[in-house]
């Protein structure tokens with residue numbers, strides 16, 4: 001395998017002019033797959049960016065197999081649609097139940113179920129969401145290496161099941177706040193790949209008008225994108241306090257990392273949230289490292305789900321989208337029932353280094369990364385499950401992959417051709433809805449007007 005990769009990498013280097021020594025095996029694989037998309041002809045514009053696959057007809061109201069196959073293919077763009085015609089929906093299992101890993105519990109008598117139902121439609125949606133995030137992050141990696149994206153950039157590949165599973169279990173009107181590894185949640189909260197990539201390249205069409213960058217993206221009910229480690233946790237409790245105060249039954253999902261979990265402000269927040277029974281789901285995304293420090297080296301207790309002490313907790317397989325969905329549903333029900341906060345530790349893994357300036361292999365081995373990729377990759381796991389239960393065909397997944405690749409490629413083209421924001425816009429949008437205000441420039445006597 002190693003020799004094969006060596007041969008392929010040398011060939012690739014000849015074409016791309018890159019050096020092979022600096023690359024990890026996973027980076028090489030990323031580069032290989034990305035190279036294919038970079039050199040392929042530009043994709044035709046699709047009518048609109050879609051986050052979810054077209055809905056197949058409901059199982060209970062099926063027409064003839066031929067009619068159904070036509071309905072499905074009519075909704076798909078591209079050549080792969082033809083492949084599906086050979087099989088109809090009646091060939092597929094519309095719904096299946098899967099055994100999932102039992103959660104470890106803290107201060108809870110019962111936990112989430114150990115079996116999860118999945119419909120074919122949901123499975124295809126999860127696949128699309130996770131694969132879109134994966135391709136978007138790999139594209140960001142490529143744009144960064146081409147020096148088109150500059151500055152901070154923290155990628156989420158490997159952790160996709162966390163974002164997809166959480167989003168599937170909460171309502172769009174619930175709130176969510178996270179740290180700087182924020183691209184995936186920006187997407188699941190409804191922002192298009194195009195606006196995310198354009199934000200990363202600092203262009204006018206970006207979700208924060210090109211002025212936020214990787215760590216500062218927002219959407220309705222999504223509060224970013226926060227660069228100060230742990231600082232979003234008290235903010236999340238504040239959002240939950242607002243939900244309680246205004247009498248809604250919304251919850252606030254408040255995410256932080258294993259590194260942030262050792263900070264003082266987290267424990268102050270736990271105290272207030274428990275005391276006031278705030279509807280907050282604290283989520284510790286334990287991806288095993290805080291920058292280059294492993295959890296064992298940083299934490300006196302790596303049982304993050306127990307570290308809320310008086311707050312009930314769950315330890316969840318964060319690589320399995322179904323486990324995450326079930327646990328989040330359980331946690332949201334807990335909050336909506338007025339029982340106060342709950343803590344979920346999602347055990348996950350990041351494939352990339354901490355940020356784009358970290359190659360990610362000086363504090364862990366390449367074999368470790370490869371092992372996670374081959375044994376518990378969230379996307380492969382879902383795909384294999386669905387194929388094993390005859391819920392979809394390999395051709396369908398291929399078709400989805402090529403659709404996603406096109407969407408990401410188009411978004412990348414936009415993000416490299418859209419203009420940068422004009423200089424006049426520099427100080428605008430500081431406040432959401434304030435009247436024009438004066439902002440001091442680089443020296444006290446230069447005043448700039450900020451409009452909302």
Ligand SMILES: Cc1ncc(C[n+]2csc(CCOP(=O)(O)OP(=O)(O)O)c2C)c(N)n1
Pocket residue numbers: 181227228229230256257258259260261287289290291354
């Ligand atoms: C208050 C503060 N201290 C230190 C840093 C530098 N820093 C940035 S990310 C990071 C590690 C955080 O790791 P973790 O919480 O596990 O999140 P992950 O990167 O793994 O998603 C540190 C120490 C910071 N941004 N803010």
Ligand SMILES: [Mg+2]
Pocket residue numbers: 257258259285286287288289290291
């Ligand atoms: Mg971490």
